[in-house]
Amino acid sequence: MMQMRRPPRVSMSRCLGVFLFIGCFLVPASLARFIVEKNSLRVTSPEKIKGTYDTAIGNFGIPKYGGSMAGVVVYPKDNKNGCREFADFGISFKSKAGALPTFVLVDRGDCFFALKVWNVQKAGASAVLVADDIDEALITMDTPQEDGSSAKYVENITIPSALIEKSFSDILKKSLSNGDMVNVNLDWREAVPHPDDRVEYELWTNSNDECGVKCDMLMEFVKDFKGPAQILERGGYTQFTPHYITWYCPQAFTLSRQCKSQCINHGRYCAPDPEQDFSIGYEGKDVVLENLRQLCVYKVANETHRPWTWWDYVTDFQIRCPMKEKKYNKECSDSVIRSLGLDMKKIEKCMGDPDADSDNPVLKEEQDAQVGKGTRGDVTILPTLVVNNRQYRGKLAKGAVLKAICSGFEETTEPAVCLTGDVESNECLENNGGCWKDNVANITACKMRFRFSHSTF
Numbered sequence: 001m002m003q004m005r006r007p008p009r010v011s012m013s014r015c016l017g018v019f020l021f022i023g024c025f026l027v028p029a030s031l032a033r034f035i036v037e038k039n040s041l042r043v044t045s046p047e048k049i050k051g052t053y054d055t056a057i058g059n060f061g062i063p064k065y066g067g068s069m070a071g072v073v074v075y076p077k078d079n080k081n082g083c084r085e086f087a088d089f090g091i092s093f094k095s096k097a098g099a100l101p102t103f104v105l106v107d108r109g110d111c112f113f114a115l116k117v118w119n120v121q122k123a124g125a126s127a128v129l130v131a132d133d134i135d136e137a138l139i140t141m142d143t144p145q146e147d148g149s150s151a152k153y154v155e156n157i158t159i160p161s162a163l164i165e166k167s168f169s170d171i172l173k174k175s176l177s178n179g180d181m182v183n184v185n186l187d188w189r190e191a192v193p194h195p196d197d198r199v200e201y202e203l204w205t206n207s208n209d210e211c212g213v214k215c216d217m218l219m220e221f222v223k224d225f226k227g228p229a230q231i232l233e234r235g236g237y238t239q240f241t242p243h244y245i246t247w248y249c250p251q252a253f254t255l256s257r258q259c260k261s262q263c264i265n266h267g268r269y270c271a272p273d274p275e276q277d278f279s280i281g282y283e284g285k286d287v288v289l290e291n292l293r294q295l296c297v298y299k300v301a302n303e304t305h306r307p308w309t310w311w312d313y314v315t316d317f318q319i320r321c322p323m324k325e326k327k328y329n330k331e332c333s334d335s336v337i338r339s340l341g342l343d344m345k346k347i348e349k350c351m352g353d354p355d356a357d358s359d360n361p362v363l364k365e366e367q368d369a370q371v372g373k374g375t376r377g378d379v380t381i382l383p384t385l386v387v388n389n390r391q392y393r394g395k396l397a398k399g400a401v402l403k404a405i406c407s408g409f410e411e412t413t414e415p416a417v418c419l420t421g422d423v424e425s426n427e428c429l430e431n432n433g434g435c436w437k438d439n440v441a442n443i444t445a446c447k448m449r450f451r452f453s454h455s456t457f
Contacts, residue, residue, distance in 0.1 A: 094124030101126030131169030
């Protein structure tokens, strides 16, 4: 998703940034009802501003799904917008031994959200609160799209971040200017519903492997998460469904060169040209066809009670059939399908005729699914992970996503994979907060998510 230096104020403008290009020929299947995923921030002191406030979870870094984090708020005297390295100003936010983690408050504007968070992280803070600068509804902070310099730091952001409303930030700033110590608690425990002992989740993805930084990160995530995903699916703990965002070509342009090269079924289902250049390389319709093939691989595998085979196909296809080696084609795909023992004829029947002037049931279903239902907004960001009908926000990384999925289980029903070191948050660790310590008695009490434990050292 594209993010401008000054992020647009309207969610529809945000989603169209990546969808409407190359002459505005492709449009999303639905006009967006984008839902901002929120978590709560509770101010515990000073007394006069105590209360619970909404924040919007940043779509990068690693939110602590299923847990919470206590800290103290700091508003820097210099570099208030966080656009430069704090070391240039001799500022460090590293917590001293026994002290609460530092939550740094920075102002919105002048640079990418992700750059602010990266600069604060390098200075040693545990979380970032970004203060909006006008009175408006909360928005989702996203990563820059196709910005080469940002790729160097976005994937290394590990601390959580959240946008707060201007009115709330003014309250915090006033209290801090009065010399108050502002203690807060960021809570992600209700960010993902946990109604029962099975988690339903879906990944909105794309088979294009030449679309820049986000595609590289997506492919890396699919490869890393394949193991946990298959363990959860084989054990019946989760129900996973892959999805692929699809656009359509306006009726007035279906005979244009742009739509013919980017669409199938007479403009009904389209994908942007991988190189954004119609004279070279692969065409958008090549991507649509591979997306459709991957959907059919999942459907055929699911019919034989092996839905986890989708992960095998996608990872194998990434390795064996990359665009850069000119192997992104049906022949290479067929070889992967045969190696996995899937029924080729059923997959081809599922795919249908791409030249037919009629709806493709599989892709039509995908377009319909892009429209939000209930608590889930329209899918407008690629990639998007949805857990128990709530859109995940944060970095697509194995540990972070597994933690989000595990937080979706009803208490005490989590599978063993959720009780590993990759998922549990040991709050006794440095900068995690929540750990009370008595140096005289030489005892400490700590909480671990998703299980509580007490220890004596």
